Amino acid sequence: MPSLVQHIPMASLGSIAGVHLDLDPGATAWRAAMELYYEDKVEGAFEIAGPSAGAYHGSLLRTYRLIEGEARTRRASRRYRLASWLEFEWVPEEVPDHAAAGQAVLEAASAVSTRLKWDRHESTLATVLVAEADADWNDSRYGYCVDKVPYDKICLPQVVCADPAELSRVAAHEFAHVVVLNMGQKLAPHWLDEGIACLMEGRVVARAAKQTVQRGQWLSPLQMGGAFEVDRRDPANLEGVGAAYDQATVLVGYLHSLAADQGLVDLLTALPDHSRWMDVLMTLVKGKPVDAALHHVYGFDEGGLFAKAAGWIGAT
Numbered sequence: 001m002p003s004l005v006q007h008i009p010m011a012s013l014g015s016i017a018g019v020h021l022d023l024d025p026g027a028t029a030w031r032a033a034m035e036l037y038y039e040d041k042v043e044g045a046f047e048i049a050g051p052s053a054g055a056y057h058g059s060l061l062r063t064y065r066l067i068e069g070e071a072r073t074r075r076a077s078r079r080y081r082l083a084s085w086l087e088f089e090w091v092p093e094e095v096p097d098h099a100a101a102g103q104a105v106l107e108a109a110s111a112v113s114t115r116l117k118w119d120r121h122e123s124t125l126a127t128v129l130v131a132e133a134d135a136d137w138n139d140s141r142y143g144y145c146v147d148k149v150p151y152d153k154i155c156l157p158q159v160v161c162a163d164p165a166e167l168s169r170v171a172a173h174e175f176a177h178v179v180v181l182n183m184g185q186k187l188a189p190h191w192l193d194e195g196i197a198c199l200m201e202g203r204v205v206a207r208a209a210k211q212t213v214q215r216g217q218w219l220s221p222l223q224m225g226g227a228f229e230v231d232r233r234d235p236a237n238l239e240g241v242g243a244a245y246d247q248a249t250v251l252v253g254y255l256h257s258l259a260a261d262q263g264l265v266d267l268l269t270a271l272p273d274h275s276r277w278m279d280v281l282m283t284l285v286k287g288k289p290v291d292a293a294l295h296h297v298y299g300f301d302e303g304g305l306f307a308k309a310a311g312w313i314g315a316t
């Protein structure tokens with residue numbers, strides 16, 4: 001079983017089922033539930049969402065399971081503040097040594113903050129989900145990050161608490177998503193978001209490179225976006241997701257080989273930069289914010305990076 005971790009952006013949750021909820025007056029309850037969910041009022045969201053969970057041929061079920069896992073956790077959980085910018089939520093019966101678990105999460109998040117020079121102006125709730133959410137009906141059982149208000153939230157599977165190293169790894173990965181989300185102001189493409197998270201969790205770039213070469217497959221930027229979006233309840237999809245994580249690790253590993261952590265900091269900072277110079281660069285590269293930001297920091301755009309990174313590991 002590959003260990004996968006996932007980032008759930010707000011936009012994809014609203015349209016996760018590919019259903020245009022706005023067109024359907026009957027979807028009012030679902031919309032209200034999602035509003036509560038984004039305010040982390042998860043028990044209220046679960047209650048309201050229940051009756052319509054099976055609607056639209058079950059296409060809302062992925063999201064419903066997400067709400068359910070967080071709501072069941074909230075019912076049984078306790079919370080306390082690990083730092084001014086980080087709160088911890090856990091279920092006492094399931095995380096006996098919560099002090100050690102909280103400390104591991106705090107250390108992992110602090111280390112990521114330091115490496116990416118994140119000022120932590122937005123706070124985060126780190127939740128260890130109830131064990132029952134760690135089931136194969138839950139698409140997001142490997143951990144995920146959600147852009148909520150008034151704080152961002154990372155959800156960690158209960159099973160990782162048995163192993164401090166594994167807990168640190170998953171916490172670092174998910175917290176890195178919080179940092180990318182805030183520093184890059186949602187402009188980071190999926191490969192960059194996952195690649196930075198994989199690097200921060202300590203994934204070995206050489207190993208990801210070897211596996212990518214062995215697969216003999218190199219995805220385009222567009223294919224990389226879709227590869228992370230598949231339904232992970234289907235085991236047949238997991239191999240493709242694993243390949244996308246490996247390639248994202250290679251892409252960001254290549255950037256890291258050029259300018260270390262500082263390059264990634266500069267890249268994230270450049271993404272939402274609307275200074276005159278960056279606007280000129282956007283016009284010159286005729287591309288997306290990531291093209292201008294990459295050009296600003298490394299001197300090539302997204303297409304250039306994909307070609308260079310493929311050559312770097314001999315995947316072409």
Ligand SMILES: [Zn+2]
Nearest residue numbers: 005006007197
């Ligand atoms: Zn991730």
